[in-house]
Amino acid sequence: MKHSLSDQKPIFQQIRERIEEAILDGHLQPEDRVPSTNEFAKEYQINPATAGKGVNELVDKGVIYKKRGVGMFVSEGAREILINERKESFVEQYIKPLKIEAKRLGITEEDLRKML
């Protein structure tokens, strides 16, 4: 996992993505504890409220859940939620740029298929 944060993207978004990728890659399993916002703040030297903003988006999506007074944990269906969500943005994020660059270079769709 890359450690330092970039300033090209909002920090809260990067925190959210780090957690998402930890879940997708299996480092965080269902019912595993997710670090607290203060732990994120210390780890990345960021404002705890910023970390909280990223974490809360995942709570809203049902990817993680809060247990009062105990902490935050990965939900049972977290991985499936994230996979479905990322599949939806896959075309937008990866296929479209690929097609744009292919067009720029005059690569036909057939050539592209062969490459894949």
Add this chain to the structure above:
Amino acid sequence: MMNIQVRNVTKKYKDKVALNKLNFTIEGPKIVGFLGHNGAGKTTFLNILSGIIPTTDGELLVNGNPVFNTAQVLRDICFIAETGNFQQDMTVEQSLKANRYFYPKWDQELARKLLKVFALPPKSKVRNLSKGMSSALGIITGLASRAPITICDEPYIGLDVAARSKFYDLLIEEQEVQPRLFILSTHLIDEVSNLFDEVLILDEGELLLQKDYLEWDETILAIRGSAEEVANVAKDHEVIYEQVFMNEKMAVLYLKDDWSNNNAITSERVSLQELLVYLSKQQKARYAI
């Protein structure tokens, strides 16, 4: 209570206007980035806030009381200036111990711990400290003061990257243990900006922008595209800066309306550091909350 009210504060030095009718309120606990170019008036303002100099006009209230010449207010404020904070003849140890008389909440235990963290020699005379060491002594004083309003003007001049990193860790820890209003004035902002709760930008003695930093990315945005496309999107917002390069127009926007992602135009994040550069290139409007 950590409440600072700035009402029409003006400061003139002979004919030169250092601060021009400043109006804003800061409420803690939080970490505030107090920013601006050299000569923007930051240090003048901090000197007024710390009760060191009076205003020419207007008033500055801390928790409802005027700050100048008001002892009971000043005990709640610890101001670490860029230089000249300590008696040159004292040792580091003596200098720290003397603070218990100024700050009712002074934590000598914390001061002792921080001396070790920053590896400062307690018996060393202040005058013999390097630039970085004397910055570290300032940071230790500010943190151990536990003053409800702790102000640091360029706190880490001369500190190496490891010591700066320790400072950020300590700030986060302090806010967890005993939250207070930290005001950090600095022009080295790329590293520390992620810690801010709020930013204020001063320019030529005036308030250019005051913003909840959590809302930064929903407020400041750069867009790119053809001149028409950019103009079309920009008309609903305020343009902070614009330029054309290789037939591509770029505009930095202060968003007035909700930003919808349906816009068929490339948008990108503008860091605080970048915004300061753009502002220095083109200054028109003034932005407050």
